[in-house]
Amino acid sequence: MAYETWGELNAERSNAILIFAGLSPSAHAASSAEDPSDGWWEDMIGPGLPLDSDQFHIICVNSLGSCFGSTGPASIDPATGEMYRLGFPVLTLEDVAEAAYQVVCKLGIEQLHTVIGCSMGGMSGLAYCVNHPGAARNFISISSATRAEPFSIAVRSLQREIIRSDPKWNSGNYDVDDPPLIGQRLARKLGMMTYRSPEEWIQRFGRQRTTATDETVNDPFSIRFSVEAYLENHANKFSGGFDPNCYLYLSRASDLFDLAEHGGSLESGFKRLDLQRALVIGVTTDILFPLRQQQELAAGLAAVVLDTRLIELDCIRGHDSFLVDMDAFRPVICDFFEGDCD
C-alpha cells in the first residue's frame, strides 16, 4: 500500500484524517518536502488550508488495485514473477477500505478523526466506516453515493468494453510498452463527458470552431469544434499514465459496491455506522453521482448520525467540481474542521 502523509500525528493520536481518492488519482494529494510537485488536492491540504497540516495528520492512500504504488493487477505476482493482470482476484471497495484500514493500524492510529472520500472514494469511505464501526469519529462524502445507479454502471461498463475491444488489450495481456491507448483514450473521453456538465460546456465552448489545419481540412471527421479539441487534449494527457487492467478492476469495483449489501438493506447498512458527525457534499450539475443520491445518502446518515449535514453546491463543472472548483469546496471543508480559512 502506497500512502502519503502531511502534518504530525499528535500525542493522543487523535488528529488523523484519512482520504480516499476517486478512481484515478494517486496518493499524492498535495506537495510535500519529499515530492514538491502539485498534488490532485493541492489547494485543500497544507498549513492554514481546510485540511490543515498544522493541526491534523492527513493520510491519503493509493487504492488497492491501483497502479501508483499499491498492489494491483499491474503488480508483479511474487509466485510467478509476472504481472497479475486478470489473475488478480475480483476487487471490491471493501477490499480497498480494508487495505487502508491496515495502513492506519500500522501507523498506530486506533481511531481516525475523519474519513473523507471523493467520488469512488466516498464509497470506499462508507465501506471503511461500516466494516469498522468506531474506527472513525467523522465521515465526509464528496460527490459519492451509497451505490451506483444504472446510468453510472452503464457508463463504466461501456468504458471497460471500449478498452477491452482495443485489439492491443489482448485479453489483458497487452505489451506494457504498447498498451491499448486507443481504447483508453476513447474511454477517457467518455469519462470526461460524465465528469463535467453540459451547462459548463455551453458557457465554455458553445459552438466555437477550431481552425482547420492542412492535415484536417480534407477529413470530414477531424476535429471541428472546440469541445472536440478539449476532449482530445484530456485524452492525450491521461491515457498514458494509467494501467488499463487496474482501471478495469477499479471501475468494476465502483459498480459492485452497495451499502445495502451490509445487512440486507440501506437502512441496516447505515445502522452499522458509529459516527459522531457526517457531512455530505454534492453538486447540482453532477451527472455521475446526481443530487438525488446525495440526498439519499444524507437522509440515511441523518437517521443514525445526529450531526449530519448536506451541502448542495451550485457548481457548474459537474462531478469534477471537487477537483476544479476549490473556491466552492474550501469553505465547506474548512467549516467542518472549524478552521480559519480565508
Added chain:
Amino acid sequence: MAYETWGELNAERSNAILIFAGLSPSAHAASSAEDPSDGWWEDMIGPGLPLDSDQFHIICVNSLGSCFGSTGPASIDPATGEMYRLGFPVLTLEDVAEAAYQVVCKLGIEQLHTVIGCSMGGMSGLAYCVNHPGAARNFISISSATRAEPFSIAVRSLQREIIRSDPKWNSGNYDVDDPPLIGQRLARKLGMMTYRSPEEWIQRFGRQRTTATDETVNDPFSIRFSVEAYLENHANKFSGGFDPNCYLYLSRASDLFDLAEHGGSLESGFKRLDLQRALVIGVTTDILFPLRQQQELAAGLAAVVLDTRLIELDCIRGHDSFLVDMDAFRPVICDFFEGDCD
C-alpha cells in the same frame, strides 16, 4: 430519394404532411399495402390516428445520405461503379432538406400542410422551412433544436471516433460483408445512454443482476447487471442494419446544422420563416435535446409565428420518448391536426 406515402393527396393538393425522421430510421414510418411490416411510427400514422391517412397525404422521406434507398455514401457512384464511401461530399441538413423539397415538388405539391421533424429531423425541417419560406404552412418540431449543444456534439464525435477506431472501418473502405461491427455496437450503446434517461433506468433496472452463465462466471468484466444486458441487446439489434459511413455523415451533419447560419443570428434565421402555426414538443428527461433547447426554439418561433405552442411532456424515457411513449405524444399531435383520436 426513397420515400413512402399514406393517404391520398386531395384535389387542392393542400393536405400533404412531410415527415423528417431522426438519424437512423428509414422512410417506412408505418405499414402500408406495399409493406405491411410495422413502421417506426406505426401508432401515429394511419386511418383515425393522429396523422390521419383518411384526411392527409403523409410523406416520409429517407434522408439524403442515409442507406435505406436514398443516395448516400453507401450508394454506387455511377462514375466509378464503386461505393462513394468517403468520396461523398460533406453532407448538411440543408442538403437533406433540399432533397426532400425536390421530392415534394416532383409530387406536384406547392405547399405542404405541415412539416414534422423528429430529433435530427426537426433540424432538417427547420432547414426546409427557412430555405423555402411559404413552402409549408405549419411546422412541428419534436425533441429537436435550433442547433446542437456541445454535449451532443461531444457524444456524436465520440460515437464517430469509436467507429473510426475499429480497424475494420479501414478509413471508410471496410468490407461490406465484414463491417466495423465492434465499433458500431459500442457507438450504439453510447447512443442508447443518451436516447433514454437515468430516471427510466432506475425504475426499470435499478441494480438488478443477470444470471451468470458458465461462459461468463470466470470473466470479471462480463455482463453482471441488467442494464448491461439491455445495452447489449440493443447493440445486437441495431448494428448490422446501418451503413457505418452513412452513419458518420448524418451524425456530423447533425453537429453542423445551426439555424443562426441562416442570416447570421438565430433571430434572423427565425425571421426567414413564413409559417402560420408552429408546435414544439420536448421531453423533461431528454439529455440530447434538453428542455432548455425546446424553450429556446419555441421562443424564437413565437417571435415570428403568432400561433406557436410549446408542449413539455413529462415522459421518463428521455429523447426516445417520441418513439416509445406514444400515449403521451398521440394526443398532442392529434390536437394539432384537430383530429378525433381516442
